[in-house]
Amino acid sequence: MLARRSLLATLLAAAAAAATEWPDCSPRADGHPPFNSSRPGPFGSPVRLNATWMHRPIVVLHPTARRAFPLLVFMHGATAKIEMYLPVLELYSSHGFVVAFPYIESPSGDTRPLTLNTNGEYILRALDYASAAASNASSPLHGRVDMGSVVLAGHSMGGTCAVMAGVRVPAAHEEHDLRTVSSRSPLLLTTATNDGAFWPAPLTAQHERGCFKGALGGGATGSQHPAFFVQFSTAACAEDGARRPFADAGHDCAFKAGVETPWVLSAMKLYAQQRGRASSRCASMLLGGGAGSLKADPLVELSLVAGERELGGGVRGKESES
């Protein structure tokens, strides 16, 4: 469906940790251009845990420190394997996130073309798992997960799951779902100009942009939170051979550590760690201008931001139709 990759953070005011407990964003620390390989974040290499919940595997990556971290549940794309995402997921965890990666069936079963899920079921199960583990004194996650600060994300089919898990009602109209999710949570959708997954290239990005504008443009969205649409350029999302044996062009640009990933990280830090703090560097990078900002990123062809509270309604952005 439309969400090639999506991110949403659920913000619950209760039990909110002071935002300043967490390192603020910085273009350098978050890996923005000029990108310098995968420098890990301040919490270091994560520990991997192979968990089982309701007879299905869930891979968990958690920082070694013993404190409550925000939770990222990341759902893979159709036929994908965890190896495609591991470097990026480890990077997120190293910046202070517990990461849960659920399977529909199993690592091998999920690579079959007919093993599909689009209603967010396995993301919701991973949330249940994390919630149970966080309060289970024998679990390595005990005391390590802040269930009041949760990010739902995914790639391709997994992006659909993230939106649907946010809505929590399956099978409604796409644009309606985006509105519902955006009214509840900050939302980040990314795509690439050369994404040819759903239509002959380059129409996927154009279609996704249309969905975003259709859902969130044109006045009253009821949104309390910004929603971002970011389209990365063909040059930024060209095949570079860095993720062999996997391709990393177009639809798979999300596998690269230095293109979409830094903005996903900065957005997660803004909403799950800084709690949306307007005076944070995270906020000025995502919503402001100047050096290090989303608007100034040379890899970004087009970015749109919607959100009534922040922007007085409608969709604005830098846009050049070509």
Ligand SMILES: *[C@@H]1O[C@H](CO)[C@@H](O)[C@H](O)[C@H]1NC(C)=O
């Ligand atoms: C890239 O990061 C490494 C490791 O932190 C550092 O030694 C190197 O100087 C950096 N390179 C640039 C061009 O910043």
Ligand SMILES: *[C@@H]1O[C@H](CO)[C@@H](O)[C@H](O)[C@H]1NC(C)=O
């Ligand atoms: C988790 O599973 C992977 C893949 O089967 C394996 O390589 C790894 O050693 C396991 N890790 C733990 C801690 O069990």
Ligand SMILES: *[C@@H]1O[C@H](CO)[C@@H](O)[C@H](O)[C@H]1NC(C)=O
């Ligand atoms: C608590 O965690 C342990 C270790 O992972 C597990 O064996 C046990 O089944 C869990 N208990 C519950 C009630 O989930």
